[in-house]
Amino acid sequence: MRRLFGYEERSAAIFLAPVLAVLMGVAVFPILYSFYLSFFRIKLTRPNRTPFVGLDNYLDLFTNDLFWVSVARTVTFSVVSVAAILAISLLVSLLLNQNFRGRRVLSTILLVPWAIPYVANALMWKWIYDSGYGALNGILYQLDFIDKYMVWLGDQDKTIFLIANAFVWKEVPLATILLLVSLKAIPSDLYQAARVDGAGVWQRFIHVTLPAMKPGFMLVLIYETMMAIRHFDLFFILTEGGPGNASHVLSWHIYVETFRNLSFGSGAAMSYVLALVTFALSYTFIRSLGRKV
Amino acid sequence: MSDVPSSSTQVVDYRRRQRLARIAQRLIIFGGSILLAVYVIAPVTWLVSSSVQTEAEIVSVPPHWIPEEPTLRNFKAIFSATEEETVTYETRSGQDPAAGGFIPSTASSLLPAMANSLTVATLVVILNLLVAVPAAYSLAKIRTWGRNATVYFILITRVIPDIALVVPFFLVIRKLGMLDTIGSLVLTYLAVTVPFSVFILLQYFEGLPDELDKAARVDGCSRFQALIRVFLPLSLPSLVAVVLFTFLTSWNEFLLALMFTQTEASQTLPILLAAFTSDFTISFSFINAAGVLAIIPPVIVAIIFERYIVSGLTAGAVKG
Incomplete structure (x- = not known):
């Protein structure tokens, strides 16, 4: 009979104590604390008056037009980016799954966007999109696609897609690496069998490759959706939510509300909503992943 | 149609098709590799290229893709940022303002x-x-x-x-x-x-x-x-x-x-x-x-x- 705290339990407890302490102190406590804060009206401009307001912060949130705008912008950004990431990384992983000279060099080069800090990535794309001297204007002008330089990021209809492009460029390498894992796991017998059955290249792709890549797709879908929903750096540097509110996404909204309007109570309420949405999304993704695979 | 060729013309036909398929595959791989390399490298190269251009060159329209007079001036400013190297608003007025070239004191x-x-x-x-x-x-x-x-x-x-x-x-x-x-x-x-x-x-x-x-x-x-x-x-x-x-x-x-x-x-x-x-x-x-x-x-x-x-x-x- 084992005791509740035998040698094994005690050593496990000692080994796990540091990690649990860190996560309790620096992840769980803050998230609970922010839940508590979300019931108060906390303005740093009025530090001594922090009245309890119950659910007001949440109610204000849902009646605030700008909040709903930011939700819509976040959805647009996430859907566009994740779709593009999936499509591009599928093609790239199919390419890198072939055997050819230069493949190793190519996969090493592919790590470059992944390694670059997001701020440097933002700086780079801001310069590419620059209305006066940027590369995008330069190249389109030289190829005669445009007859005068454009203010790319100042165009309400294009901004969010241009930011998404910068995001996609940086995220494709990771997605490709994840997809390659499931590609490499496909047994070659499957292709042989399909070939014997008379399946052509296209049919083998549709009936063998794609189904086998499903776990990889789900993984990329979950991970990249999480990253896109919470993304902040590019919005901060490229547009600050503008022009107008064309790129006013949820994370930017939280930042403005908290650190520019100094209204910590409603900032906390929004953070909480975002955290819950992320949890719900990852839970449903993981559940559907578990069922189908 | 069976895959197994039955006459000599069909054999030739089959071989030719096989060879064409292999060439096509190689072309696709080659094209794809070039495309991917350009997609990944071009933005970074452009950043590096414009970091070694002079202020006068960087504002050219259309841009100089390859710098004509590359300079390490900016990097030098970062690594040996002293009062003399740093161009502030005061010392800047002595220069031609159109030439720009402002290196911030935060360098x-x-x-x-x-x-x-x-x-x-x-x-x-x-x-x-x-x-x-x-x-x-x-x-x-x-x-x-x-x-x-x-x-x-x-x-x-x-x-x-x-x-x-x-x-x-x-x-x-x-x-x-x-x-x-x-x-x-x-x-x-x-x-x-x-x-x-x-x-x-x-x-x-x-x-x-x-x-x-x-x-x-x-x-x-x-x-x-x-x-x-x-x-x-x-x-x-x-x-x-x-x-x-x-x-x-x-x-x-x-x-x-x-x-x-x-x-x-x-x-x-x-x-x-x-x-x-x-x-x-x-x-x-x-x-x-x-x-x-x-x-x-x-x-x-x-x-x-x-x-x-x-x-x-x-x-x-x-x-x-």
Whole structure:
């Protein structure tokens, strides 16, 4: 009979104590604390008056037009980016799954966007999109696609897609690496069998490759959706939510509300909503992943 | 139609089709490779190219893709930023204003910011190893109640978006009087990176045979000794992966640093870069040089340790 705290339990407890302490102190406590804060009206401009307001912060949130705008912008950004990431990384992983000279060099080069800090990535794309001297204007002008330089990021209809492009460029390498894992796991017998059955290249792709890549797709879908929903750096540097509110996404909204309007109570309420949405999304993704695979 | 050719003309036809298919495949692979290489490299090359151009050249329309008179002036300004090298608003008036070329007085903060980034990243790496290694070993090799619950708990903390943590983080850090210190960054980065480290290591430890553990115990090792003497020497690849990921994450982090840092005492490189991008008085080529400087260390690390990174990414992702 084992005791509740035998040698094994005690050593496990000692080994796990540091990690649990860190996560309790620096992840769980803050998230609970922010839940508590979300019931108060906390303005740093009025530090001594922090009245309890119950659910007001949440109610204000849902009646605030700008909040709903930011939700819509976040959805647009996430859907566009994740779709593009999936499509591009599928093609790239199919390419890198072939055997050819230069493949190793190519996969090493592919790590470059992944390694670059997001701020440097933002700086780079801001310069590419620059209305006066940027590369995008330069190249389109030289190829005669445009007859005068454009203010790319100042165009309400294009901004969010241009930011998404910068995001996609940086995220494709990771997605490709994840997809390659499931590609490499496909047994070659499957292709042989399909070939014997008379399946052509296209049919083998549709009936063998794609189904086998499903776990990889789900993984990329979950991970990249999480990253896109919470993304902040590019919005901060490229547009600050503008022009107008064309790129006013949820994370930017939280930042403005908290650190520019100094209204910590409603900032906390929004953070909480975002955290819950992320949890719900990852839970449903993981559940559907578990069922189908 | 059968695939098996029955007459000689069909054989020729079949062979020709096979050869065409092979050529087509090669063309697709070649074209795809070129396309991919350009897609990845072109933006970075453009950044590097415009970091070595003079201010007069960088404002040419259409742009000079290859600089005609490359200069290292911007990098020199960063590495030897002294009063004379720095062009301020006062000394600038002596020059032709149209030539631009304004190097901000904050150029001298770039190296301290890099040092801050390096210190933070190093501390986070060390703490990560100290915290994550025993945890991963315990989760992989010690079967007790509560083990699965702990794995799920760590998994869940990985899903919390950092933007949702900034408000409570900020208030807690402010209460502790740790605003504008390196400590605030180390503490929060640790919480952000530790779950991933645990999963990389857990994956690896689980792959090592249980018999190793049993043998060590029979020989009289304590749990701690078994970990230090038997498992650590065997798990070098996963340790390297943990070091790399933690280092890169800390080096690249922006949002939390933006909240907590205010002065040169704690500002990291990304913060300074971000400040440059919104300052319209600074010359474009200087901003680009600063960007290049921020890109170089992580890119070199990634290229050297490519193998470890790829295996670490897949291990961490499969679990998480």
